[in-house]
Amino acid sequence: MRMRILSVALAGALVTAILSGCGASGGGSNAGARGDSGSSDTIQIAVAGPMTGDNSEYGIGFTNAANMMAKEWNDKGGVLGKKVEIVPYDDKNTSEEATTIAQKIVSDKKAAGVIGHFASGVCMTAAPIYQENKIIEISPSSSHPDYSGIGDYIFRNNTIISKEGEASVDISINDLGKKKIGIISIMTDWGTNTSQIIKQLVEASGDPDVRVVAHEEVMEGSDDYTPAITKLNEAGADVVICCGMYNLVAPVAKQYKQINPDIAIVGFSNAYSQQLIELGGEAVEGVCFPVIFFSESDDPAVKAYVESYTKDFGAAPSALTSQAYDSAGMLLTAIEEAGTTDSETVKNKLYEIEYKGVTGDTKFDSNGDVDKEFVKVTIRDGKFVRMN
Incomplete structure (x- = not known):
């Protein structure tokens, strides 16, 4: 059924290496397979992501969204x-912690599925463990092209980065x-992969005058990006594509506009967050990015969801949070329609x-991926609005 990007042998070898390297005690292909909940009065869904640290907004957003969806079903x-029942796990957005959490989830044998993890690299560390133990994982955020190919229990409710890259370009x-395209990217697997995709897309644009004039890699969470910004500016960039979250885009916008107030900045949906506006202030006016979910939509269902989420959690939901909300809804719908929590059936x-x-409208293809339309969004007068 599944066209795999990674071979079964490679995925199995990766699982074995991860488990043996961490001293885990087993995890054969049937070791963690779930059956019906039996006498249990609850159906447990795990949510894994960064609940603390620089990227905690994403993990907390995933958890809030899943709890909101669970409440709707419970009501x-x-x-x-x-x-x-939603059970959150803090993976601190590190592969090491994600490995420990994945092993705990499969060992407990209580979760009917996992919503998470956040970063692509972290997802790809945990996914082979879930696959080997027949635990469903739906990531609301992983965009690495190889992620869903790890196995048929691995899904993503997000587009692959090449699709979003096309929209940003x-x-x-x-x-x-x-x-004259400048690129600034964080030194992570996602940042490196995304920046390379942007370069390829620019080269394939068909316009001989369009080119990447400079690319700078930076450490995530740095306070000073001026050395990279200076190089991009000296290269003559008239737009900079930021391959990073809001905690990259906001300080880059602030520091870049002190050097060149006219610079245009384009990001990705992982920067679409109220935190971007709070951190960036006037400097992020005009920043643009593509998003699958737009909180200012006129759709009645979206408006009701945004109002409810904002009332419960104090801020409008981001795109990735909303993808977590739908991911939990899809998993619970599948369980209900299957009439069981048996993992293979679900x-x-x-x-x-x-x-x-x-x-x-979401439909997983045979590889566990989705394809959705993007909305182009910018910041105007301190608010997110559709680009005209």
């Missing part, structure tokens, strides 16, 4: 007559009319369902 009587060239059902959620 209607639960799933299969049982209460849905399109904004830079066609919407903003820029030709996994097969996930490939069949067509889910209408706040992030659009």
Whole structure:
């Protein structure tokens, strides 16, 4: 059923290496497979992501969204007559912690599935463990092209980065009319991969005047990006594509506009967060990015969701938070329609369902991926608005 990017042998070898290297005690292909909940009064869903540290907003957002979805189901009587319970795990956005958490989840044998993790590299460390133990994982955020190919229990409710990269490049060239592209990227697997994809997309634009004039890699969480900014500015960049989260985009915008107030800045959906505006202030006015979910949508279902989320948690939901909300909804719907929490049965059902959620109509393909339309968003007068 699944066209794998990684071979079964490679995925199995990776699982073995991870488990043996961490001293885990087993985890054969059936060791963690779930059956029905039996006498349990709850159906447990694990949420794994960074609950502390620089990227904690994402993990907390995932948890808030999953709890909100669970409450909606519980208010209607639960799933299969049982209460849905959300159990959060803090992976600190590190592969080491994610390995420990994945091993705990499969050892406990209580979770009907996992929503998470956040960063692609972290997801790809944990995914082979879930795959080997037949635990469903749906990442709301992983965009690395190889992630879902790890196995047929591995899903993503996010587009692969090449799709989003196309949208960011399109904004830079066609919407903003820029030709001299600068790239600043964080030194992570995601940042490196994304920057390379941007270069390839720019080269394939078909316009001989459009080119990447400079690319600078930076440490995530740095306070001073001026050395990289100076090089980009000296190279003549008229737009800079930021391959990083809001904690990169906000300080880059502040520091860059002190040097060149006219610079255009384009990001990705992982920067679409109220935190970007709070951290960047006036400097992030005009920053653009593509998003799958737009909180200012006129769609009645989206408006109701945003109002409810904002009332419960004090801020509007981000795109990735909303993808976590729909991910939890898809998993619970699959369990309900399957009539069981048996992981293989639920996994097969996930490939069949067509889910209408706040992030659009979602259908997993045979590789566990989705394809969705992007909305182009910018910041104007301190608010997110659609680009005209």
